[in-house]
Amino acid sequence: MGAQLRVYKRRIRAITATKKITKAMEMIAASRIVKAQRKVAASMPYATELTRAVTAVATGSNTKHALTTEVEQPSRAAIVLITSDRGLAGGYSSNAIKQAERLTERLRGEGKEVDTYIVGRKGLAYYGFRERKVADSWTGFTDSPAYADAKRVAGPLIEAIQTETAEGGVDELHIVYTEFVSMMTQNPVDGRMLPLSLDEAVEESGTKGEILPLFDFEPSAEDVLDALLPRYVESRIYNALLQSAASEHAARRRAMKAATDNAGDLIKSLSRLANAARQAEITQEISEIVGGASAMADATAGSDK
Amino acid sequence: MAAELHVELVAADRNVWSGEATLVVARTTSGDIGVMPGHQPLLGVLESGPVTIRTSEGNTVVAAVHGGFISFADNKLSLLAEIAELADEIDVQRAERALERAKSEADAAAERRADVRLRAVTGH
Numbered sequence: 001m002g003a004q005l006r007v008y009k010r011r012i013r014a015i016t017a018t019k020k021i022t023k024a025m026e027m028i029a030a031s032r033i034v035k036a037q038r039k040v041a042a043s044m045p046y047a048t049e050l051t052r053a054v055t056a057v058a059t060g061s062n063t064k065h066a067l068t069t070e071v072e073q074p075s076r077a078a079i080v081l082i083t084s085d086r087g088l089a090g091g092y093s094s095n096a097i098k099q100a101e102r103l104t105e106r107l108r109g110e111g112k113e114v115d116t117y118i119v120g121r122k123g124l125a126y127y128g129f130r131e132r133k134v135a136d137s138w139t140g141f142t143d144s145p146a147y148a149d150a151k152r153v154a155g156p157l158i159e160a161i162q163t164e165t166a167e168g169g170v171d172e173l174h175i176v177y178t179e180f181v182s183m184m185t186q187n188p189v190d191g192r193m194l195p196l197s198l199d200e201a202v203e204e205s206g207t208k209g210e211i212l213p214l215f216d217f218e219p220s221a222e223d224v225l226d227a228l229l230p231r232y233v234e235s236r237i238y239n240a241l242l243q244s245a246a247s248e249h250a251a252r253r254r255a256m257k258a259a260t261d262n263a264g265d266l267i268k269s270l271s272r273l274a275n276a277a278r279q280a281e282i283t284q285e286i287s288e289i290v291g292g293a294s295a296m297a298d299a300t301a302g303s304d305k
Numbered sequence: 306m307a308a309e310l311h312v313e314l315v316a317a318d319r320n321v322w323s324g325e326a327t328l329v330v331a332r333t334t335s336g337d338i339g340v341m342p343g344h345q346p347l348l349g350v351l352e353s354g355p356v357t358i359r360t361s362e363g364n365t366v367v368a369a370v371h372g373g374f375i376s377f378a379d380n381k382l383s384l385l386a387e388i389a390e391l392a393d394e395i396d397v398q399r400a401e402r403a404l405e406r407a408k409s410e411a412d413a414a415a416e417r418r419a420d421v422r423l424r425a426v427t428g429h
Contacts, residue, residue: 039318042318042319042320043317043318045313045315045320046315046316046317046318046385049313049315049376049383049385050374050385052376053348053374053376053383053385056348056376056378057348146318147317147318147387150317151387213346213378213379214346215346215347215348215376215378216345216346216347216348217347217348217349218333218334218335218338218347218348218349218350218375219333219334219335219349219350223334223350224348224349224350224374227350227374228374231373231374231385231387234317234387235317238317238318
């Protein structure tokens with residue numbers, strides 16, 4: 001076999017192996033999207049009911065709670081950034097990181113100090129490489145987050161917002177995650193969790209225009225709100241984690257599909273080149289034989305004369 | 306037909322039970338509370354404890370609920386809990402083991418959770 005042909009054959013073999021891997025990853029991601037979507041749907045009733053309850057307390061009572069009223073001069077804010085633990089998901093993590101950068105820029109522009117909290121190894125690596133300060137981070141569950149994980153993330157955040165700003169607490173809590181719109185579309189979005197903006201909460205729970213009844217609070221409106229808001233933060237983070245997980249799988253599926261298609265194209269064009277190389281080899285051999293034979297014939301014909 | 310109220314028992318990650326009921330008894334931070342159809346709108350904080358639902362068919366559904374909220378309005382009752390398990394779903398042996406372990410490790414929260422689970426099953 002000619003050297004040229006051997007090189008082509010080797011490259012085709014290598015790409016075929018890669019294609020098998022990317023194809024497998026694509027199929028795994030596709031099956032996980034469905035599972036992740038189901039989890040998002042299963043968490044919806046709790047989130048909706050909770051938002052309804054929060055809206056009911058906040059609108060139905062005159063309670064002034066630290067977590068629902070805006071500070072006049074907010075000076076510190078916290079951002080939770082949700083990225084993935086693993087790569088090979090196209091622009092998934094970097095899009096979320098970019099969104100967080102934009103938000104940080106905006107908040108700094110408004111004169112606020114920003115604390116960053118990170119979920120996922122990719123975001124942590126990005127901040128670590130640039131030697132930026134990270135207030136806290138969590139890794140290892142972005143594939144399929146459980147409610148306990150959301151609770152773990154929410155704990156320090158709730159603590160931070162309940163601490164006085166002068167003692168290292170924060171006035172605002174923002175979250176950056178990737179919203180799962182459909183299999184093809186996932187958008188990085190940012191939103192403010194606290195202080196609670198009631199209009200948004202009303203829109204989310206789908207209770208717009210609905211008149212909420214006058215509730216009787218047990219034991220009291222303040223206590224109910226005190227207990228509700230941490231749960232509300234947890235539920236929002238849980239929902240964001242689930243949506244991000246679904247988006248991550250969708251992004252990975254798309255990236256791996258592109259890689260598989262690309263490998264297919266490469267194999268095709270390399271096969272063409274290999275075929276051409278083999279044909280050229282054969283043609284050359286034939287012309288050598290023919291050339292050799294005619295030279296022999298010429299030689300014998302010459303000796304006869 | 307007796308008056309009914311619609312009950313939704315939802316945990317953070319799933320819908321645990323939903324249906325019609327005539328009476329729901331739950332434990333709030335200020336004591337046990339019973340809700341029947343036509344109760345005034347209510348929003349309360351739940352303790353961990355068993356929740357008893359008397360269904361309109363006359364059956365009783367018991368669930369162990371660990372922290373959460375009860376909200377009632379327009380004859381619709383929602384029980385929101387971080388963790389909620391129906392009595393039929395609870396593995397008694399596992400709960401007992403968890404109770405033992407919690408006692409030996411002096412983990413008050415875990416002990417309480419296991420205790421609530423067991424009480425939901427045995428009905429005390």
